[in-house]
Amino acid sequence: MHFEDARVRYNAKKSSESGDDDAEGPAADARPDDHEKLIAIEIDENGVAAEYEVALKHIGLGLFHVLIMFVNGMALSSDAIEVLSISFVLTSAKSPSELDMADWQSALLSSIIFAGMLVGSYLWGTMSDITGRRTTLMTSLTVNGVFGLISAFAPNYWLFLFFRFVSGVGVGGSLPVIFSYMSEMVRNKYRGPYLGVLSMHWMIGSLLCGAFAWMIVPADINLVLGSLHIHSWRVFIIVSSIPSILGAFLYLFLPESPRFLLEVGKHEQAMKGLRLAYRLNHIHKPGSEFPIKSIDIRVTPKHHSADNPSSMRLWVVTNFKKGMGHVAELFNQVLLVRTLLLLGIQFCLSFGGYGVSLWYPTYVEQINERADIDHFYSASCNSTISDIIIGSEEISRLRHCSSTSYTNVTFNHITFSDWVFVDALLNRSVFNRCVFNGVTFRRVNATSALFVNGSGTAMFFDTAVLHSTGFCGLNVSNFTMVGGQVTDVTVNGRSVSNQTALLEALWEGKPPPSPCSAPSAGSPYTSKVDKYQVYQESFYIAGSALPGNILSAVAVYFLRRNYWLAFSLFASTCSAFLLYVVTTPVFVVIVLCLFNAISTPAWNDSSLLIAELYPTHLRSTALGTHFIMIRIGAILGTNVFGHFIAVNPSVPILLVAAILLVGSALALPLPKTTRHTILN
Numbered sequence: 243m244h245f246e247d248a249r250v251r252y253n254a255k256k257s258s259e260s261g262d263d264d265a266e267g268p269a270a271d272a273r274p275d276d277h278e279k280l281i282a283i284e285i286d287e288n289g290v291a292a293e294y295e296v297a298l299k300h301i302g303l304g305l306f307h308v309l310i311m312f313v314n315g316m317a318l319s320s321d322a323i324e325v326l327s328i329s330f331v332l333t334s335a336k337s338p339s340e341l342d343m344a345d346w347q348s349a350l351l352s353s354i355i356f357a358g359m360l361v362g363s364y365l366w367g368t369m370s371d372i373t374g375r376r377t378t379l380m381t382s383l384t385v386n387g388v389f390g391l392i393s394a395f396a397p398n399y400w401l402f403l404f405f406r407f408v409s410g411v412g413v414g415g416s417l418p419v420i421f422s423y424m425s426e427m428v429r430n431k432y433r434g435p436y437l438g439v440l441s442m443h444w445m446i447g448s449l450l451c452g453a454f455a456w457m458i459v460p461a462d463i464n465l466v467l468g469s470l471h472i473h474s475w476r477v478f479i480i481v482s483s484i485p486s487i488l489g490a491f492l493y494l495f496l497p498e499s500p501r502f503l504l505e506v507g508k509h510e511q512a513m514k515g516l517r518l519a520y521r522l523n524h525i526h527k528p529g530s531e532f533p534i535k536s537i538d539i540r541v542t543p544k545h546h547s548a549d550n551p552s553s554m555r556l557w558v559v560t561n562f563k564k565g566m567g568h569v570a571e572l573f574n575q576v577l578l579v580r581t582l583l584l585l586g587i588q589f590c591l592s593f594g595g596y597g598v599s600l601w602y603p604t605y606v607e608q609i610n611e612r613a614d615i616d617h618f619y620s621a622s623c624n625s626t627i628s629d630i631i632i633g634s635e636e637i638s639r640l641r642h643c644s645s646t647s648y649t650n651v652t653f654n655h656i657t658f659s660d661w662v663f664v665d666a667l668l669n670r671s672v673f674n675r676c677v678f679n680g681v682t683f684r685r686v687n688a689t690s691a692l693f694v695n696g697s698g699t700a701m702f703f704d705t706a707v708l709h710s711t712g713f714c715g716l717n718v719s720n721f722t723m724v725g726g727q728v729t730d731v732t733v734n735g736r737s738v739s740n741q742t743a744l745l746e747a748l749w750e751g752k753p754p755p756s757p758c759s760a761p762s763a764g765s766p767y768t769s770k771v772d773k774y775q776v777y778q779e780s781f782y783i784a785g786s787a788l789p790g791n792i793l794s795a796v797a798v799y800f801l802r803r804n805y806w807l808a809f810s811l812f813a814s815t816c817s818a819f820l821l822y823v824v825t826t827p828v829f830v831v832i833v834l835c836l837f838n839a840i841s842t843p844a845w846n847d848s849s850l851l852i853a854e855l856y857p858t859h860l861r862s863t864a865l866g867t868h869f870i871m872i873r874i875g876a877i878l879g880t881n882v883f884g885h886f887i888a889v890n891p892s893v894p895i896l897l898v899a900a901i902l903l904v905g906s907a908l909a910l911p912l913p914k915t916t917r918h919t920i921l922n
Contacts (some may be wrong), residue, residue, distance in 0.1 A: 294501060297516055297534045298429035304523030310427055311436070313492045314420050315443035317383055320485035321413045322447025323454075324390055325359075326599065326784075327482040328352055328406065330455035330777065334475040341399040353880040354403055356596070358410020359417070360873035363866045366415025371568060371863050375423040375499045380490045382415025387486030394479035397470055412486070414873065418865030425853040425861070426501035427519075434803075434850060438794050441846035445787035447485075452781035454481050459777060504537060505859055512537070568863040572856070580855050581864075583908050585871045587848055590905030591811065592872040594818065594898040595841055597879030598834070605830070605891065658698075678718055713748060721748045779831050786835035790842030797843065803851050804912035810844035811906035817841075818899035822892055844905075851912065 328351060335351075336343035343351065362382065370378035386409050393405035421437065428436045458478040465472035497515035504512045513536065520532040572581045598605075647667040657677040668688040678698035686706045695715040705725040712732045723741055731738050733747035797806050817837040824833055849865075856864040879898075886893045 294504065294537055295429055297500075297537060298427075300533055301516065301520045302523050303432065305525070306519040306522035307428065307436070309522070310424065310496060311440065313489065313496055314424050314440055315446070316485060316492065317379060317416050317489040318420055318440065318443040319447030319450060320383065320386070320489050321417055322444045323451045323482045323485055324386055324409060324413050325355060326448055326451045327455075327479060328355065329599075330451070330459055330780070331475040331478060334459060334473070335402075340473070340475070341402060343399055347399060349881050349885060351399075351403055351406065353877045354407045355410035355413065356873045356876040356880070358407040358412075359414030360870055360877070362411040362414025363418060363869035363873060365411070366419060366866065370415075370419045370422065370866075371502075371859060371861075375419050375426070375502055376493055376496060377498070378419050379416055379423065380493045382412045382419070383486045383490035383493070384412070385409070386412030386416065387483045387488075387490065390483035390486065391480060394472075394476045394483070395467070395470065409483075414869060418869045421849050421853050421865055422861045423499055426499045433854075435796075437850045437853065438791070438796075438846055441794065441842075441849060442788075442791035444845070445784065445791050445842065448784035448787060449781065450485075451482065452777065452784040454478055456777035456781050509536065568860055569867060571860055572864055572867060577856070577860075580912060581867075583912055584848070584852060584855070584868055586908045587807070587811075587905045588868050588871045589875040590901045590908070591841075591844055591848060592875030593879035593882075594814065594902045594905075595845065595879075596876035597883040597894060597898055598818070598821075598837060605834075708744075716748065718748075721745065783831065783834050783838055786838045787842040788839075790839040791846065794843035794846040802914055803847055803854075804909050804914070807844055807847040807851065807912075808906045808909035810840060810847065811902050811909060814841040814844060815899050815902040815906065818895060818902060822895040822899070841902075855913065 332343075332348050332352065335341045336348050341347075366378050366382050389405050389409040389412065393402055393409060396402035396405055421440070424437060424440050425433055455478060458481065459474050461474045463472070463474040463477050465477075497518055498511065500512040500515040500519075503509075503515065513534075516534065517532045524531075571577065646663075646665075647669065648671045649667070649669045650671065651668075652672040652674060653676050654674050655676065656673075657679065658681045659679045661680075662682045662684060663686050664684045666683075666686050668686060668691040670690045671688075672692045672694065673696060674692075675695045676693075676698075678696060678701045680700050681698070682702045682704060683706045684704040686703070687709075688706065688711045689709045691708075691711045693711075693713045693716055697717045698719070700720040701718050701722070703723040703726060706723070707727045708729070708731050709727070710730045714732075714734055716733075723745060726741070728738065728741050728744050731744055733744065736747055738744045738747050794806075794810075814837060817833060817840055820833045821830070821837065824830055852865050852868050853861060882897065883894045
């Protein structure tokens with residue numbers, strides 16, 4: 243019997259036995275003109291049809307699968323850490339003493355890793371279909387870890403941006419290939435749950451990233467390396483790069499995907515890998531007892547490794563053409579509809595998911611900050627406001643409130659217009675980089691207060707008491723003081739003991755001997771003196787993906803994948819709308835946890851569908867191409883969020899809800915893959 247006949251008869255038999263009229267699995271796609279490879283059948287000594295799926299069945303589940311789950315899971319976790327780590331350092335890194343970033347530079351930094359991933363998705367995804375899964379994973383993880391580590395020592399913003407971009411190129415390579423590698427190691431019966439468990443490692447990486455940030459970023463760390471000060475946020479970047487380097491090392495101990503090796507004609511190496519898997523899963527049996535003696539795969543010459551030219555230049559050109567040929571196949575008559583639907587879904591999911599996930603630390607900080615400002619506005623007379631930091635808010639209404647005590651209050655970047663403090667106590671309060679336009683301090687008692695790097699048109703102290711108060715870098719056009727007391731006051735590092743000396747020092751405008759800085763009471767954008775709070779909340783939000791991952795791992799085994807994907811996206815739409823409705827800090831964190839939990843199954847299911855809906859020789863290219871769309875969505879989502887979050891957070895939240903709803907509708911027409919054999 244010719245193998246060509248065996249292929250046709252075998253697949254026809256499977257199709258007829260399935261009894262499925264619409265046969266959406268590989269049996270339905272098994273047409274000679276579809277360019278999709280079919281498994282050739284060879285009869286072993288016992289007369290058993292030894293296709294690759296049967297070989298995986300004989301291997302079973304065991305220690306080998308525990309090992310590949312551990313290594314692939316570590317690789318996926320390291321990618322999550324690298325992607326999310328930047329969201330925890332934006333506040334610390336943007337300060338003038340660090341990278342001195344403007345708001346647009348922060349937005350660019352948050353999205354630059356996705357630009358690198360955009361390049362890496364195509365580069366590594368295509369190369370893994372040519373050079374192999376394992377080699378690609380080791381190389382891309384090394385690029386990720388090494389350049390992530392180097393970025394921690396970047397002395398300025400632009401170098402830091404470049405190194406994060408190159409690190410993103412590495413991340414873009416490992417993400418799609420991890421799922422290809424894992425899907426080719428597990429038989430179709432268990433593929434859904436296994437890929438669901440693998441996807442859970444993104445959540446594990448998120449938890450580790452949140453835990454690292456919680457422990458490291460708020461800590462007071464200052465290591466000196468030449469002229470570079472290694473503060474806590476740089477230490478956090480160093481720690482975040484370690485899992486990628488460790489993951490690359492562990493792949494040395496795993497075999498290349500046997501399915502890929504069969505595809506490129508390396509039969510003996512493939513069988514060696516299968517025997518190793520069998521031996522590890524059946525430790526009590528020697529490898530020679532593996533019942534499958536050989537598996538023949540029809541190899542099209544253009545996919546065979548033997549045709550690689552010796553000339554490096556010609557090799558690169560040839561493989562580039564191969565890669566472009568793979569991409570073109572994704573849009574052929576058979577695959578066009580599913581490719582367009584999946585690309586649309588990936589864009590919608592990444593726009594909303596990454597937009598929220600990378601900016602939620604800043605969003606939570608902003609909500610807490612606004613709650614503090616509301617508290618500041620609503621404070622009645624004879625009240626006490628203490629232990630808060632208020633920042634980035636234009637205060638323009640007139641306040642005449644007497645006998646209010648401000649203790650340990652820090653005002654950051656606030657514009658006071660026609661403001662009056664009456665009979666107020668400013669106890670250890672700081673005005674940092676504030677603008678004073680017609681501000682009056684009437685019968686104010688300022689004890690251990692500090693005015694740093696301020697500016698404006700006019701400040702008027704009327705019968706005020708200034709004790710142990712400091713003025714540093716103050717540039718106000720008109721500074722006036724009538725009556726009151728001045729004791730132990732400093733102006734730009736110079737001590738003054740009376741009102742006349744104070745006015746002369748301020749009008750003189752002599753620069754301070756060293757740069758002025760506010761005392762470190764916490765991040766300018768952290769709304770509470772407890773500087774660990776936002777990282778603690780971020781850890782909880784990351785952990786909320788656990789129930790979503792568990793539900794996803796179970797649901798994909800029983801439910802039709804595309805329907806489950808559509809439901810998850812619709813539920814994410816509802817939670818995004820809730821985020822628009824709630825305003826209190828506690829409920830915002832709860833809704834963000836809900837959003838993270840119910841959007842997680844959508845991420846897992848979409849990756850699984852891509853792995854199942856394309857044949858082996860296109861699988862990594864398909865994942866790479868779809869990951870390119872994910873990067874485009876992520877770049878747009880993070881930039882839109884970054885632009886609007888300081889202006890009107892409602893705009894990106896509502897936009898996310900609308901786009902996720904579109905993604906839900908796109909998932910409904912996708913073909914059924916549950917319990918169908920993976921395309922060959």
